[in-house]
Amino acid sequence: MGQTLTGLLTSVRAIAGRPGTPPRARPGGGPDPELLAALRHCGDHLAALAASGPLTDARRTRLIASIGALTTACSTPGADAFDALLRTGQQALDSGGDAGARLALALADEATVLRARSKGAWRLRGNALDALGRSEEAITAYERHLALQQNAAASRDVERRIATLRAAGDRIDEALALVGGGEGATGAGVDAGAVRLSRHLPAADALAAFTELVRLRTAERGAADPAVRRLAALYAEHRRLADRDPMADPLLGGAEPIGVPGLRRFLAGRTVCLVADTPHTAEQEQRPGSSLAALIGGYNLVVRCDAVRHAAPTARTDLHAVTLRGDSPWKGARWDRRATARLVFGDPLPHWRLALRSRLVPGAQDRIGDATLRRPLHDPALLAEAAADADQPASTAFTVLRLLDFLGTPARVDLIGFEGPAALPPREREWIGARTGRTDDTAVRITLR
The missing domain is CATH 1.25.40.10 (Tetratricopeptide repeat domain)
Structure with missing residues (x-):
C-alpha cells in the first residue's frame, strides 16, 4: 500500500x-x-x-x-x-x-x-x-x-437534520436568556460563561461552554434553584440533540418490540416458508393461477430477507429479516416494505440502534425484534454454540433458519426457490441437508420440519 x-x-x-x-x-x-x-x-x-x-x-x-x-x-x-x-x-x-x-x-x-x-x-x-x-x-x-x-422522500432526512441543529441552537439561546434575564441572574463567573456560549460556536466549543455555564450557575445558586434546574434540563436536551436526531415517531406507529419469548409465540404452531428473492420466483408468485403462488399463499407466515428487489411491493411478507452490512449500515435505504414483524441482525450494538433509528419506517411493521434477537448466531446465551466464522458471515436466510430451528415452535419450515444463483453457501447447505425432511423439485421446496 x-x-x-x-x-x-x-x-x-x-x-x-x-x-x-x-x-x-x-x-x-x-x-x-x-x-x-x-x-x-x-x-x-x-x-x-x-x-x-x-x-x-x-x-x-x-x-x-x-x-x-x-x-x-x-x-x-x-x-x-x-x-x-x-x-x-x-x-x-x-x-x-x-x-x-x-x-x-x-x-x-x-x-x-x-x-x-x-x-x-x-x-x-x-x-x-x-x-x-x-x-x-x-x-x-x-x-x-x-x-x-x-424528491420529497429524499428530503426528509435533511429536513430532520436541519430541525435537530436548529433545536440544539434554540436550547443555547434559551439558556442564555435564562442566565441574562431575571432578578439575581448576574454574577462575574456566570457572565463570563454566558459570553463564551453561542449557537454560532463550533459544536465542541459550544458544548464545553454550555458545560461551564451550568457548573458556574449551579455553584452560584444551588441545584435546587428553579432556574438552575431549567438550565440543567436545557443542557441535557442539547446533549441529546448533539448525539442523535430525534425520531419523528419514537413509537414507530405503535410497533411492539418483541424478544425471544414474543417471537416464539408469534411462530407457534404456524407453517413458515422462506422465499428466495429471484426473478423467477417473483414472476411465478405474481402470475394468476400459478402453482407456486398458490403454494406460498397456503403458508401461515411468509419470510423474506434483506433488500427485496424482485418481488412486488404488494407481495405478502409476514416476517422480514435483514442483516446490517458495512461500516455505516445506518445509511442504507429505509425498510418500507410492509411486514407483520421485522428482525434486524447486526453488531455492534450502537450501530444496530442507529440503524433502527435511521431506517425503520413508522407503520411499516407491527412488531420489531429487540436487542436480544440482533445477533442470534453469535450469542452463546441464545443458541448455546460457538460464534460463527467471522471470515464467512452467515447469510440472513441461514440466520433466520437457525433461529427458527432453535425456537422449535413452527409447525413446519420450508425453503422455496433457493437454487442456482440463490443457493446458499456450502457450509449452510450442509447444515440444511442434514435436517431436510424432503425435497419437492416441482416447487423447488425444501422441507426442514
Missing part, C-alpha cells in the same frame, strides 16, 4: 501541479481549475496519510481508491469527473476524523463552484460542515440542497 500511495501521490501532483502554484486548466480542454484545485487538496491529504505510517483502515483504503478514480477521470480527455469528485468527498467524510471532514469540505467547495445547482454538492458541503460542528453554516448548505431537491 505504501508504494501504491506514493505512486498515486506522484500522479496527483503531476496533474494538479506543484504545491503552491495556482491551478490552471491544461490546454486542449483539460480539467477545470476547480478539479485541479480538488486534486491538490487530495494530494495534501495523501501526503499526510503517507507520513502517518502503514494504512490498515479499510475506510482510508477506500478513500485512496476513490482519489485514484478521480485522478484517472481528470486525466482522461472528455471525461466528466464531477461524479468522481462527489464520490471522493463522500469517501473522505466516511473515513472519519476532522482531517477527512476538512477534505470533504474542500472538495464540496470546489464542487459547488463547478456546479452551483448540484444538490449533491450542497448536501456534501452540509454534511462536511455538520461533521466539523459548524452547525449554522451546515443549515445554510442543507437549505440550498433542499431548494434544489425535487
Whole structure:
C-alpha cells in the first residue's frame, strides 16, 4: 500500500501541479481549475496519510481508491469527473476524523463552484460542515440542497437534520436568556460563561461552554434553584440533540418490540416458508393461477430477507429479516416494505440502534425484534454454540433458519426457490441437508420440519 500511495501521490501532483502554484486548466480542454484545485487538496491529504505510517483502515483504503478514480477521470480527455469528485468527498467524510471532514469540505467547495445547482454538492458541503460542528453554516448548505431537491422522500432526512441543529441552537439561546434575564441572574463567573456560549460556536466549543455555564450557575445558586434546574434540563436536551436526531415517531406507529419469548409465540404452531428473492420466483408468485403462488399463499407466515428487489411491493411478507452490512449500515435505504414483524441482525450494538433509528419506517411493521434477537448466531446465551466464522458471515436466510430451528415452535419450515444463483453457501447447505425432511423439485421446496 505504501508504494501504491506514493505512486498515486506522484500522479496527483503531476496533474494538479506543484504545491503552491495556482491551478490552471491544461490546454486542449483539460480539467477545470476547480478539479485541479480538488486534486491538490487530495494530494495534501495523501501526503499526510503517507507520513502517518502503514494504512490498515479499510475506510482510508477506500478513500485512496476513490482519489485514484478521480485522478484517472481528470486525466482522461472528455471525461466528466464531477461524479468522481462527489464520490471522493463522500469517501473522505466516511473515513472519519476532522482531517477527512476538512477534505470533504474542500472538495464540496470546489464542487459547488463547478456546479452551483448540484444538490449533491450542497448536501456534501452540509454534511462536511455538520461533521466539523459548524452547525449554522451546515443549515445554510442543507437549505440550498433542499431548494434544489425535487424528491420529497429524499428530503426528509435533511429536513430532520436541519430541525435537530436548529433545536440544539434554540436550547443555547434559551439558556442564555435564562442566565441574562431575571432578578439575581448576574454574577462575574456566570457572565463570563454566558459570553463564551453561542449557537454560532463550533459544536465542541459550544458544548464545553454550555458545560461551564451550568457548573458556574449551579455553584452560584444551588441545584435546587428553579432556574438552575431549567438550565440543567436545557443542557441535557442539547446533549441529546448533539448525539442523535430525534425520531419523528419514537413509537414507530405503535410497533411492539418483541424478544425471544414474543417471537416464539408469534411462530407457534404456524407453517413458515422462506422465499428466495429471484426473478423467477417473483414472476411465478405474481402470475394468476400459478402453482407456486398458490403454494406460498397456503403458508401461515411468509419470510423474506434483506433488500427485496424482485418481488412486488404488494407481495405478502409476514416476517422480514435483514442483516446490517458495512461500516455505516445506518445509511442504507429505509425498510418500507410492509411486514407483520421485522428482525434486524447486526453488531455492534450502537450501530444496530442507529440503524433502527435511521431506517425503520413508522407503520411499516407491527412488531420489531429487540436487542436480544440482533445477533442470534453469535450469542452463546441464545443458541448455546460457538460464534460463527467471522471470515464467512452467515447469510440472513441461514440466520433466520437457525433461529427458527432453535425456537422449535413452527409447525413446519420450508425453503422455496433457493437454487442456482440463490443457493446458499456450502457450509449452510450442509447444515440444511442434514435436517431436510424432503425435497419437492416441482416447487423447488425444501422441507426442514
